[in-house]
Amino acid sequence: MTFSxxxxxxxxxxxxxxxxxxxxxxxxxxxxxxxxxIFYPRVNCTHCGATELSNEAAxxxxxxxxxxxxxxPTHRAFADAGPYVIAIVELEEGPHLTTNIVGCDPxxxxxxxxxxxxxxxxxxxxxxxxFRPATAHP
Amino acid sequence: MRxxxxxxxxxxxKPVRNTEGETALSLMAKAGLEAIEDSGLAFGDxxxxxxxxxxxxxxxxxxxxxxxxxxxxxxxxxVDLGGASGxxxxxxxxxxxxxxxxxxxxxxxxASRRKRAPRKLEQGPKASTxxxxxxxxxxxxxxxxxxxIGANVGYAMIANRxxxxxxxxxxxxxxxxxxxRDNANMTPDAIFHGQPITVDDVLASPMVADPLHLLEIVxxxxxxxxxxxxxxxxxxxLDRPAAWLLGAGEQVTHKTITYAPSxxxxxxKASAARAFAQSGVxxxxxxxxxxxxxxxxxxxxxxxDSGFCAKxxxxxxxxxxxxxxxxxxxxxTHGGQLSxxxxxxxxxxxxxxxxxxxxxxxxxxxxxPDLDLAFVNGNGGILSExxxxxxxxxx
Numbered sequence: 001m002t003f004s005x006x007x008x009x010x011x012x013x014x015x016x017x018x019x020x021x022x023x024x025x026x027x028x029x030x031x032x033x034x035x036x037x038i039f040y041p042r043v044n045c046t047h048c049g050a051t052e053l054s055n056e057a058a059x060x061x062x063x064x065x066x067x068x069x070x071x072x073p074t075h076r077a078f079a080d081a082g083p084y085v086i087a088i089v090e091l092e093e094g095p096h097l098t099t100n101i102v103g104c105d106p107x108x109x110x111x112x113x114x115x116x117x118x119x120x121x122x123x124x125x126x127x128x129x130x131f132r133p134a135t136a137h138p
Numbered sequence: 139m140r141x142x143x144x145x146x147x148x149x150x151x152k153p154v155r156n157t158e159g160e161t162a163l164s165l166m167a168k169a170g171l172e173a174i175e176d177s178g179l180a181f182g183d184x185x186x187x188x189x190x191x192x193x194x195x196x197x198x199x200x201x202x203x204x205x206x207x208x209x210x211x212x213x214x215x216x217v218d219l220g221g222a223s224g225x226x227x228x229x230x231x232x233x234x235x236x237x238x239x240x241x242x243x244x245x246x247x248x249a250s251r252r253k254r255a256p257r258k259l260e261q262g263p264k265a266s267t268x269x270x271x272x273x274x275x276x277x278x279x280x281x282x283x284x285x286x287i288g289a290n291v292g293y294a295m296i297a298n299r300x301x302x303x304x305x306x307x308x309x310x311x312x313x314x315x316x317x318x319r320d321n322a323n324m325t326p327d328a329i330f331h332g333q334p335i336t337v338d339d340v341l342a343s344p345m346v347a348d349p350l351h352l353l354e355i356v357x358x359x360x361x362x363x364x365x366x367x368x369x370x371x372x373x374x375x376l377d378r379p380a381a382w383l384l385g386a387g388e389q390v391t392h393k394t395i396t397y398a399p400s401x402x403x404x405x406x407k408a409s410a411a412r413a414f415a416q417s418g419v420x421x422x423x424x425x426x427x428x429x430x431x432x433x434x435x436x437x438x439x440x441x442x443d444s445g446f447c448a449k450x451x452x453x454x455x456x457x458x459x460x461x462x463x464x465x466x467x468x469x470x471t472h473g474g475q476l477s478x479x480x481x482x483x484x485x486x487x488x489x490x491x492x493x494x495x496x497x498x499x500x501x502x503x504x505x506x507p508d509l510d511l512a513f514v515n516g517n518g519g520i521l522s523e524x525x526x527x528x529x530x531x532x533x
Contacts, residue, residue: 006283009278010279040276040280068347069345072346073285074290075285088395098281098394
């Protein structure tokens with residue numbers, strides 16, 4: 001099953017992030033000073049405050065930090081999705097992000113489950129970074 | 139701040155599902171006027187006003203309300219802390235009084251509630267105010283597309299993480315809703331007055347967002363709550379008991395739960411610790427916990443992080459105690475928002491009005507005998523904004 005929620009509209013600050021999604025890349029920022037990685041795009045490092053940040057593509061590997069199964073649609077765009085999984089995934093680089101877990105039954109999702117990036121098809125140059133259960137061979 | 143101010147009057151509009159004929163502004167004004175009258179002060183005695191952002195009023199909310207009510211104020215402010223706004227207003231009013239900016243401040247909260255047509259997709263989610271302007275909120279870009287919209291799924295993810303890290307049983311969480319319903323059955327104005335429920339009822343109610351059942355989730359209503367706060371001289375001059383502010387703390391850590399420092403160690407720890415330290419009171423002295431309860435998990439986390447029990451033992455604490463007005467650890471004696479109703483920001487304020495009533499000794503059939511000290515916690519967003527208060531019968 002594939003599904004996709006309301007379309008995001010890039011701001012001036014996130015144009016590069018969203019453009020990269022059409023190329024199959026999930027950009028995170030790494031602080032040039034403390035080397036911590038952060039998500040979503042900011043103007044300063046949330047760990048040390050430095051403004052020297054570099055974009056890098058996330059590996060796409062992570063684990064489910066927590067999740068819920070939405071039994072009632074949280075937006076009209078999900079009206080026909082049936083129960084769907086909203087999750088916070090911890091990327092192997094460290095940052096947490098909000099996503100959907102797809103490619104498995106919602107009842108199979110568990111905290112700690114290894115997952116991998118699975119972009120939705122791009123529409124108008126924007127793809128959404130969803131995740132699916134990791135394949136056996138990383 | 140200890141002993142520098144007190145709540146002396148409250149006003150409250152009975153919660154209803156449909157407030158047709160009223161606006162948030164009109165409901166807030168009515169509650170405010172009732173609170174002023176209840177305090178024994180004259181209309182013209184009020185010289186301070188605190189409000190929260192009001193639907194349809196995009197800016198200058200305090201002056202809009204003052205003009206609507208025909209009042210002037212030497213201190214007026216918007217408190218924008220979500221569900222923590224009500225509690226946040228109380229210490230700000232006392233601080234303003236202590237600072238000499240005003241002598242009597244009315245704190246206004248309220249919401250209208252209508253049945254309305256479903257929102258159109260292109261209108262975007264209710265939570266996003268930036269949908270049609272060039273500047274987007276991170277929330278609109280990075281949460282909404284994945285359906286992380288509204289409080290249910292956010293608290294559900296918190297609950298699942300808590301259950302993973304520490305564990306609690308569905309029955310323990312359900313007991314919070316059941317005992318608060320018992321309290322609501324002693325509260326004639328409560329929206330669910332006269333409708334007792336059991337643990338089985340809670341667990342049999344529909345799963346809305348795993349692991350949250352329908353009866354563990356607040357129901358939106360219309361209504362309003364208000365409180366009058368004065369300085370010590372005025373409080374002593376009035377022929378009524380006062381609920382003195384003994385300590386307050388506030389902590390804001392994030393907007394969206396995804397980016398919170400922790401999903402299970404909440405900002406309540408810091409806000410409650412400051413409130414207790416300022417008051418010189420310890421959690422074991424508290425006779426009423428009047429704490430924000432948008433969900434049952436919120437109550438469990440608040441009891442832990444306020445210091446009533448250790449982290450990870452909230453479920454057992456709930457098992458071991460009777461949370462009703464006549465129990466050994468009374469929680470939300472008005473029914474909490476789960477059973478009293480959540481009238482927007484006034485839902486959070488209802489924890490204040492109930493604590494004031496209880497300390498003043500006029501909580502009717504649900505009065506806690508000889509109550510000296512109450513703990514109030516306000517919670518905004520998805521555990522985002524926290525305000526803790528210690529209130530006492532003596533300054």
